[in-house]
Amino acid sequence: xxxxxxxxxxxxxxxxxxxxxxxxxxxxxxxxxxxxxxxxxxxxxxxxxxxxxxxxxxxxxxxxxxxxxxxxxxxxxxxxxxxxxxxxxxxxxxxxxxxxxxxxxxxxxxxxxxxxxxxxxxxxxxxxxxxxxxxxxxxxxxxxxxxxxxxxxxxxxxxxxxxxxxxxxxxxxxxxxxxxxxxxxxxxxxxxxxxxxxxxxxxxxxxxxxxxxxxxxxxxxxxxxxxxxxxxxxxxxxxxxxxxxxxxxxxxxxxxxxxxxxxxxxxxxxxxxxxxxxxxxxxxxxxxxxxxxxxxxxxxxxxxxxxxxxxxx
Amino acid sequence: xxxxxxxxxxxxxxxxxxxxxxxxxxxxxxxxxxxxxxxxxxxxxxxxxxxxxxxxxxxxxxxxxxxxxxxxxxxxxxxxxxxxxxxxxxxxxxxxxxxxxxxxxxxxxxxxxxxxxxxxxxxxxxxxxxxxxxxxxxxxxxxxxxxxxxxxxxxxxxxxxxxxxxxxxxxxxxxxxxxxxxxxxxxxxxxxxxxxxxxxxxxxxxxxxxxxxxxxxxxxxxxxxxxxxxxxxxxxxxxxxxxxxxxxxxxxxxxxxxxxxxxxxxxxxxxxxxxxxxxxxxxxxxxxxxxxxxxxxxxxxxxxxxxxxxxxxxxxxxxxxxxxxxxxxxxxxxxxxxxxxxxxxxxxxxxxxxxxxxxxxxxxxxxxxxxxxxxxxxxxxxxxx
Numbered sequence: 001x002x003x004x005x006x007x008x009x010x011x012x013x014x015x016x017x018x019x020x021x022x023x024x025x026x027x028x029x030x031x032x033x034x035x036x037x038x039x040x041x042x043x044x045x046x047x048x049x050x051x052x053x054x055x056x057x058x059x060x061x062x063x064x065x066x067x068x069x070x071x072x073x074x075x076x077x078x079x080x081x082x083x084x085x086x087x088x089x090x091x092x093x094x095x096x097x098x099x100x101x102x103x104x105x106x107x108x109x110x111x112x113x114x115x116x117x118x119x120x121x122x123x124x125x126x127x128x129x130x131x132x133x134x135x136x137x138x139x140x141x142x143x144x145x146x147x148x149x150x151x152x153x154x155x156x157x158x159x160x161x162x163x164x165x166x167x168x169x170x171x172x173x174x175x176x177x178x179x180x181x182x183x184x185x186x187x188x189x190x191x192x193x194x195x196x197x198x199x200x201x202x203x204x205x206x207x208x209x210x211x212x213x214x215x216x217x218x219x220x221x222x223x224x225x226x227x228x229x230x231x232x233x234x235x236x237x238x239x240x241x242x243x244x245x246x247x248x249x250x251x252x253x254x255x256x257x258x259x260x261x262x263x264x265x266x267x268x269x270x271x272x273x274x275x276x277x278x279x280x281x282x283x284x285x286x287x288x289x290x291x292x293x294x295x296x297x298x299x300x301x302x303x304x305x306x307x308x309x310x311x312x313x
Numbered sequence: 314x315x316x317x318x319x320x321x322x323x324x325x326x327x328x329x330x331x332x333x334x335x336x337x338x339x340x341x342x343x344x345x346x347x348x349x350x351x352x353x354x355x356x357x358x359x360x361x362x363x364x365x366x367x368x369x370x371x372x373x374x375x376x377x378x379x380x381x382x383x384x385x386x387x388x389x390x391x392x393x394x395x396x397x398x399x400x401x402x403x404x405x406x407x408x409x410x411x412x413x414x415x416x417x418x419x420x421x422x423x424x425x426x427x428x429x430x431x432x433x434x435x436x437x438x439x440x441x442x443x444x445x446x447x448x449x450x451x452x453x454x455x456x457x458x459x460x461x462x463x464x465x466x467x468x469x470x471x472x473x474x475x476x477x478x479x480x481x482x483x484x485x486x487x488x489x490x491x492x493x494x495x496x497x498x499x500x501x502x503x504x505x506x507x508x509x510x511x512x513x514x515x516x517x518x519x520x521x522x523x524x525x526x527x528x529x530x531x532x533x534x535x536x537x538x539x540x541x542x543x544x545x546x547x548x549x550x551x552x553x554x555x556x557x558x559x560x561x562x563x564x565x566x567x568x569x570x571x572x573x574x575x576x577x578x579x580x581x582x583x584x585x586x587x588x589x590x591x592x593x594x595x596x597x598x599x600x601x602x603x604x605x606x607x608x609x610x611x612x613x614x615x616x617x618x619x620x621x622x623x624x625x626x627x628x629x630x631x632x633x634x635x636x637x638x639x640x641x642x643x644x645x646x647x648x649x650x651x652x653x654x655x656x657x658x659x660x661x662x663x664x665x666x667x668x669x670x671x672x673x674x675x676x677x678x679x680x681x682x683x684x685x686x687x688x689x690x691x692x693x694x695x696x697x698x
Contacts, residue, residue, distance in 0.1 A: 026363070026370075046363070046373040053362045056355070061383065091483030091517075095495075103498035110506045128502075156611070160554075198611025199554065200568075203381060207351060210377040213386055252601075254639070255609070 022052055022079070029078075038067070038074030039225050047212045048075065057170050057191035059206055062214025064196055065258020067225075072151035072192040079190070085151045086138040088158035094165060098175060099140045102133045109133070129179040139169055143185040150189040155205075156198045163205045171208050219246050222259060229263045233270040240277045240308050241266045245289065247307050248299060254292040265289040279304040330365055331357055334375075337396050341379060344388045348379040368397065384566075465539065465682060476521030476555075476617045477645070477694030483517045490515030521617050521645055523547060523555045523692055526603065528622030529587060530561045530594040536652045536680070537590075540621045541567075541583060543685050545576045556612055560622065561589035564599040566607075596626045596665050597633030604639055617692050618644040621679055623653045624666025634668035641672040650679030650688050 023029045029052070030045040040048070048071075051058045060068040076083035086097055106128050113124055134140075142150035155163070169175060173185040193209060195201055217225065223242045230238065245262045257265075268288045274281055282304050290296050334356055338348040359374035372393060380389050486496065493514035500509045525544045529537045544557045548571045559565045570582035584590070604613065618640060626633050641647050649669060653659055655678045661667050670676065675691050678684040 042369060043373045043376065046370065047377050050359050050362070050374060050377060054355075054358055089482065091481050093483075100495075101499075103495060103502065106502055107498055107506060110502065114506065196610050197383070197607075198614070200382065203347065206381045207349070211380050211382070211385075212377060213383050 023049060025049065032078040033074050036074045036077035037228050038070060038078075039221060039228065041217075041221065044071070044212060047210050050210055051190060051192075052079075055173075055188050057193055057209045059201075059209035059211050060192060060194045060214060061197050061211070063216070063256070063258055065260035066214040066216060067259055068192075068194040068214055069151065069153055072149055072153075072194075075190060075192065076149040079147070079149065081190070082145060082148045083151060084138050084142045084145065084148050084189070085153060087153045088155050088162070090157055090159060092158050092162055096137060097139050097162070098137050098165075098169075099177060100135045100137065101129075101179075102135050106133050131180070134177070134180070140175060140183070142189045142191075143169075143173065143175060143183060145189070147187050148189045150191045152191065152193045154196060155193050156195040156201055160202060163202050167204060167208070170205070216249060216256070217259060219243065222246065222262060225259055226262055226266050230266040230270060233266045234275040236276050237269055237274060238266055241269065244277070244282065244304070244307055247302075248289070251298060251302070253290070253295045253298065255290070255295065257289045261289045277308055279308065282308065330360070334360075337375070337392070338379060340392050340396050341389065344392050346379060346385045346388050346392070347381060352379050371397070462538075475689075475693055476523045477692070478518040479521050479615070479645075480516045481519050484514040485517040487513055487515035489513060521615060522612070524608075524613060524616050524618045524644075525555065525557045526600075526618070526620045526622070527557065527559050528561070528594060528596075528620075529559045529590055530625070531591040532594070532623055532625050533621075533652070534591050536621075538580070539685075540679065541571075541580055542576055543621075543688075545571050545579050547689075548572065549574065556607070558603060559583070559587050559589075560594065560596065560599045561587070562592040562595060563589050564602045565589075593627045594622070594625055594665075595628060596622065596624070596669075597628065597630070597636055600633065600636040600640065604636060604643070608640065608643055613640060613643040615645050617646050617648065617694075619648045619650060619688070619692060620669075621650045621652075623651055624649070624661065624663045624669060626663070626665025626668070630664040630668035633665050634672070637669045637672035641674075646674045646694075647672060648675045648677065648688070648691055649673045650677050650684075652678065652680035652684075654678045655680040655684065 023032055026042070026045040026049040029049045030040050030042075033040050033045070033048065047058050050056065058071075060071060062068055072085070073083055075081075109128060110124070113127075118124060136144060139150070142148055152166070155166075170191060173188040174182050176182045216222075219242060222245070223239060226233075226238050226242055227235075233241075242262060245257050245265065249256045265285060265288050268285045269277055269281060272281065272285070283300060286296055286299055290299055335353060338353045338356075341348040355378040356375055359378055360371065363370040363374055365371065375393065376386065376389055380386055484493070486493065490513045492511045496512040496514070497509065500512060501507065525547060527537065527540050527544055529541075533540075541557075541559075544555075544567075548555045548557055548568065554568070556566070556568050557571050559567055565587045567583045567586055570586050571579045573579040573582060607613070608618075637647070649666075651661075651666065654661075654676070661670055661676075677688050677691055679688060
């Protein structure tokens, strides 16, 4: 149960409430997220806290592999709430994202009613467009699920029309179905939107959100993240891999590696049984961190031994 | 970032916190951040549940609610420092905010723009082709009189280049194609369960995105106005957004500025936003900026990319060649329009041009209305040059 009632709509939802108490301040958010294995900086902790408190979606932008999507699953774990994910793609529309009528079942129902000799047209119509013939897609499911985390992933891949359609949902947490009327969320979901910035998302949508830009983390934080995510790797190996990735990011690469790649690399080396990295091993596993031929060539040209010798940096 | 706010702000806060925030938002707007009243309201709501006296909370909640894109963040940081900064004097308010000059579109774009005085070639080129017998359609933009320019502007607005069509994942009702079960069943439902002829669907077509990179350096000065008007027409063409960038000593995204319906107002906005008119060109470096920040993420993927430039590269042409290869792998088609191609005896001798050509699908002119018309046709895919 959430301790503080923000507005009428939220206080209505107090009754059943969430599964665990909601955090009372940014610091508590940070602690909770850290417990679930996701390390946040101050800005993101404030963002998450405000998202929970003000019922505003978080709009996450940043390079691939910096933990935008992972934030949603970490929030779900931290709040002990179910995660509902909507992956956007070009051409996605309401029937794939929101709801759809189950036409074959409606047809069967109609046939069965006919066979049974039902003639009450009004009743039949009411039955046909009832809730049980409605297939809930992720967005509607999120509205119907009590305190959940809704992840709208890669919103920039969807068309502009789809954004317009998200507006009603994100500002009012309602959905209007012509045949049924307006459905209102029992308790508004925590919404995380992510964008890789392949195109500029419309201002009208952003205005309803908290905007957070994800930067690559600094050495200390990245080290902590890798330690947390790859507990099997030795401390020395983790340190070396993180320092190496930080050095690689300083190079002019086509695709600078994200934290996800650092984790992959540490996992790859740990899987090979290494407790300490050397240049040979680093080159052999370079494919898990750099995905372009130009980048690989550039990295091979570096003095990896010298970079690996640096401790702590 | 932590610790209490500077004295000046704290005292004012005791007086009227919303007024301080509204003033802050106004300073942000002056710096080019679109911090409207609803965003300010969101900030006040956010501070309500945080500790308004704490600098970091004010910083982060302001950044989360007032900013809308990465470009805003740098401006926000500067205005925040100026407004709440360590100066402490309570009087430092709106006036202290940086002027609109702050509108720099690319971070780390390198040294300050070099204005004028480009050693190699700065003067406005003479119109070689201009003979009195030629109609306006074929006249080189460089040699037009003011009256002709006015006429040209009207003509330019008339055609808008659209991207080549491509098939999308989206299915649309169609006469022919696969059976659309959903519509068929709905139709049957409407008829009370009686069988109905099957309805069909097929893949929809959409024009590809068009990305225009317009060179506004000194050597292109005579053409920049006409080319930007062409870009404006393109940006208002169809359903798919056309993205426009200017290239000179730095890369500036001007899509938003060109969104204004009136071409003159749009061009005035572009003129205000672009800091590097008539400077030199660093094509290779700026192309890399474009690909790093936008192109690779998806803007150039599957798009028709048009470079409107004379290919004069100040520096080493090798990076340009490498970046053009990269662009060519990402984009559906790369088109280079060079106004100088029309000059008699033209050969792609400019080092940059020669380096770029191997990665260009179509190399066209861009010096006259007829040439731009043809460019629009090439972009549409009608004419593979």
